[in-house]
Amino acid sequence: MSKVIVDFKRCKGCFLCTSVCPKGVLIPSTQLGPKGFEIVQQDEEKECIGCGACYKMCPDYCIEITD
Amino acid sequence: MAKVLMKGNEALAESCLRAGCRFFSGYPITPQTEILEYLCWRMDEVGGKCVQTESELAGVNMLLGAAAGGMRALTTTSGPGFSLKQEGISYLCGSDLPAVIVDVQRIGDALGDIFMGQGDYWQLTRGGGHGDYRTIVLAPESVQESVDLAYGAFDLAEKYRHPVLIATDATIGQMIEPVELPEMKEHDIDTYDWALKPREEGEPQRAIWNRYWDWEDGGHKYPAYCLEKYGKMEAEEQRWESVQADDAEIVMVAYGTSARVAKSAIVRARKEGIKLGLIRPITLWPFPKKAFDELGGQVKAILDVERNILGQMKDDVILATGNKLPVEFYGEYWDNMSEIKIVEIAKEMLSKY
């Protein structure tokens, strides 16, 4: 099972990752990150398939995926 | 080495090559074009690059890239083209990049005309571009001096990591005189640490950009850095030639071609018993204030001699004399400078002061 690792400190809350995640692993939150943006959150119930779409769309290098 | 007969522009170009300059980017404009024409074939012979760019703007900004890579780089222009170079000169200064930029001065503002003039003094010495900068400006009076100053200009530029301007004019650029050319040198582009090359793994990143960003809190450190840099230039780089100024009652101040006419005027005046002398600034900036400190108490007045309408150098002369001596101006626009007129003016001045 793939694992998505998000560096929430870097997140600017653009949610491009959530818009491309086919499994809804990454979803918007209303929680504020250290930069003052509402950041992304991870739905622990959902399973990451390691497609890399979120990684490819993140402009702020917040996301890595491991097998 | 034996002397050769060469046109001023071509001799200057050859001298730059011999100083190790291997990059030229520029655009045709009279009376500078021979430099571009000469380097278009000669650069190939020495293994350098000569690019005829789409504009003067592209010329100076392409030079900035080559200079950033550590090359000894040259661009040359005249009058209207020199206005377009100003953007790049400001960027070179702000980025601490050495380069040599030659303005073969022509006459007039707007298009003006292609013949002899000295109307770019303010633009050369005040910093024609935006911001807070100065540049060393070298002003030769002969083909030989063009060669000598151009040869040393690259060293000077690298000494300060700063562009150096050379102000020749249409007469010096176009006339043919015997010159002795210096030895051919090669310049290693990795001579200086600042020269940009790719980052090796583990090295810190380097950027050539507005220099104050290089220091943490650079915005507060930059003013002192600039004041020291420009202060050192003013203290160490003033150059001039004094001609019979020791006993002169009227001292002319003239540079470039005008200085040659002034020298003839001294011979003519002295035959008539008029004690005329000359201070010839070789650096227009830093202006050779020290030359004026050496003047004796016998000096009655100063005559600023320039080929322009407004007497652009006069303010600097007044500042250099501490406003203690009367300063008059003799200039021509359309006609050649006249040694006869200079002697007449000197006589008038002696009767007045």
Place this chain on the structure above:
Amino acid sequence: MNFTIPKDIDMTQQASWCPGCGHGIICRIITEAVEELGVSNKVLTVDDVACGQFGQFAMKYNTVMGAHGRTIATAAGLKHARPDCLVIARPGDGSAYSIGIESTLYSAIRNDNILAIVINNSVFGMTGGQMSPATLPGMKTATSPFGRDEKKNGSMLDITKILSQTDMAYLARGAVNTPANTEKTKKMIKKALEKQMNGEGFCLIDVLSMCPTNWKMSEIDACEFIKTTQSKYLPLGEFIDKGGDK
């Protein structure tokens, strides 16, 4: 499959682009293309002023900041000084197609052996979203508040139509609005860098890139805007590929 941040991305700092800006994605695919080719120690970049300049904080490459609009000319000069290096200029559409169009055109005409990656968001970004040459017909910007009127403002500039007349090595348009387009654009960058290594000449990749702030839409809507509108006026694809597929 593993997806890890490229080592040429500087994770010790963060560029201050607006949320959802395409610049960050473009810097990532540049570094990935470079790393896949194994040429990290050969790259020099030339940044434009304004938003693109932040790229130097995102990427670790040594860099020169050119004057606005002169990035490509400065890159050509740097390439003369360092012919063994891979020189990448990163202007925006305002820089490369408005103030710097002469240098863009002449680098193509001279076939300077450099790569220009033009981040095209159809506006002047840093100055607050004014109309650029690549502003689409009818598109509202700070200087075309009622929409770009071609009678008043002139027609939109599609650089591929102009440069297709030249003998440059490679001309393509990508986008970073979807994961698939991002991958395709990365392949274009890789191809162009290979061409530079082969000495083929001038490569320009126009990359359609989101500017949610100045387009005044959400980050996700900005991606959709590229798909439904910007790429309709400015079609994606390869327009010149002199060396062909290798």
